[in-house]
C-alpha cells in the first residue's frame with residue numbers, strides 16, 4: 477500500500493485551486509515572508525479510548541483562510557480530531573497548537589477564550605429543542621457578549637437572512653426540516669465572527685440536492701466572511717465541491733494532505749480508491 481505520510485505530503489503551494497473561492501492572494505493570510513499560515517496544528521497526536529487507539533500519531537497543519545476537508549471512513553477519528561481542536565478532548569501524547577498556543581499548556585480560562593474563536597456546526601445542528609431558531613442563533617451572543625438586544629437582533633437577523641431562514645425565525649427546531657436545522661446551526665456558528673468554523677459532517681442526513689445547496693452556502697459564506705473552514709465528511713462530492721485542501725485519515729493517521737485538485741488527480745492507488753469510493757483497491761474494511 478502506498479501511503480503518503482504527513483511528512484512527505486505535498487506542502488500546499490500558494491494557489492488555492494477551488495473555483496468557488498477567491499484567488500489565494502485575496503483570501504489567504506500570509507506571514508511577512510509570504511508563507512502560508514497555519515493557526516491550527518496537530519502534532520503527533522495519540523488518543524486511545526480503552527485499548528482502542530483512535531489517533532495514532534496524527535499530524536496536520538490547517539491552512540488559514542482556506543477550506544480544508546478531512547475525509548475518512550466511519551469511526552476513523554474525524555469527530556475526535558475536531559474535539560481535540562476545540563479542547564474538548566486532551567491528547568494522550570502529542571500537541572494541539574492553536575493560534576500559537578499549546579492548548580494543554582495554558583489555563584482553563586485561556587482555553588475557554590480561545591474557543592470563542594471557533595464556530596462549530598455539529599451533525600444535527602445541535603440546537604436547543606425548546607428555543608426557536610432566533611433564540612438559538614442569538615444564544616452565543618447573549619452568553620459571550622455584552623451586546624444589547626437591538627445589536628443582537630441586527631446580527632441574528634442578518635445571519636439568518638444569509639442562510640435563508642428569515643421566515644423561520646419563530647419556529648422551533650422540531651418544526652423545520654433537517655436542512656433548515658443545519659442552516660440554523662451554521663448561522664449560529666457565525667454570529668461571533670469566528671476565525672475558524674468546524675463542520676462535523678454537514679451533509680449527514682441530507683439528500684443530494686440539499687447537500688449540494690448546503691455546499692453552495694458554505695462557499696458563499698466563506699467568501700463573504702472569510703476564515704478557516706474545516707469540514708469532516710464521508711462525502712466525496714462535498715469534498716470535491718468545497719475544498720481548497722484535502723486531508724485523508726486512515727488508521728489514526730493523516731495519509732495524504734494537499735491541494736484538493738492535486739488529490740483528486742492523484743495516481744496513488746490508495747488516494748484514488750479513497751476519493752473514488754471504489755471497493756477495489758488497497759483500502760480494505762479494517
Ligand SMILES: Nc1ncnc2c1ncn2[C@@H]1O[C@H](COP(=O)(O)OP(=O)(O)OP(=O)(O)O)[C@@H](O)[C@H]1O
Pocket residue numbers: 525530548549550551552553554555556557710
Ligand atoms: N468519548 C469517547 N469514549 C469512547 N470512545 C470514543 C469516544 N469518542 C469517540 N470514541 C470512539 O472513537 C472512534 C472514532 O470516533 P469518531 O466519532 O471520531 O469517528 P468518525 O470518524 O467521526 O466516524 P463517523 O464518520 O462514523 O462519524 C469510534 O470508534 C468511537 O466509538
